[in-house]
């Protein structure tokens with residue numbers, strides 16, 4: 236069984252998720268957008284008090300609000316589609332531009348040496364955690380969703396929100412690509428799949444097929 240713990244972090248209230256096995260002790264962190272020691276501590280304290288072992292950091296895409304807290308985590312592999320590497324490299328600069336203070340140490344760069352490529356990857360396994368990598372460009376060129384099929388859990392990043400989708404007017408965004416990704420990879424999932432988006436509250440594929448205007452007439 237896989238469970239999801241949600242942490243709302245940074246001024247954009249990005250959803251950082253700890254995904255963990257209830258039968259083992261494996262966990263991954265998705266999109267650590269923590270900007271302060273306090274936000275980071277909430278995540279790491281949960282991992283430690285639950286006696287979980289952190290196996291990897293998974294990034295749904297390279298936008299600063301999803302990746303800026305990566306340097307808080309030491310000695311862990313970071314998975315990103317390299318099409319978003321430029322965005323990833325710009326994360327600290329973007330925070331400076333938006334005057335978002337970041338407390339983690341960027342003096343050693345963005346841990347780019349530890350980046351693992353997701354571009355050609357279809358599945359990931361970390362102990363008892365297994366997920367499919369759905370390649371869903373549109374919000375950014377390298378956007379992906381993580382689908383834990385057995386537990387019917389989709390981590391959708393900024394591809395799909397409750398009632399909406401991620402914007403496509405930012406760097407690397409493309410509306411046609413996003414609509415194509417929704418049609419190919421998202422509406423084809425079972426209605427019972429629970430969706431954990433990059434911002435806002437969880438939903439289900441079934442609910443979104445009813446309420447989400449971007450899923451109409453695909």
Ligand SMILES: [Zn+2]
Pocket residue numbers: 296298374393401
């Ligand atoms: Zn984004």
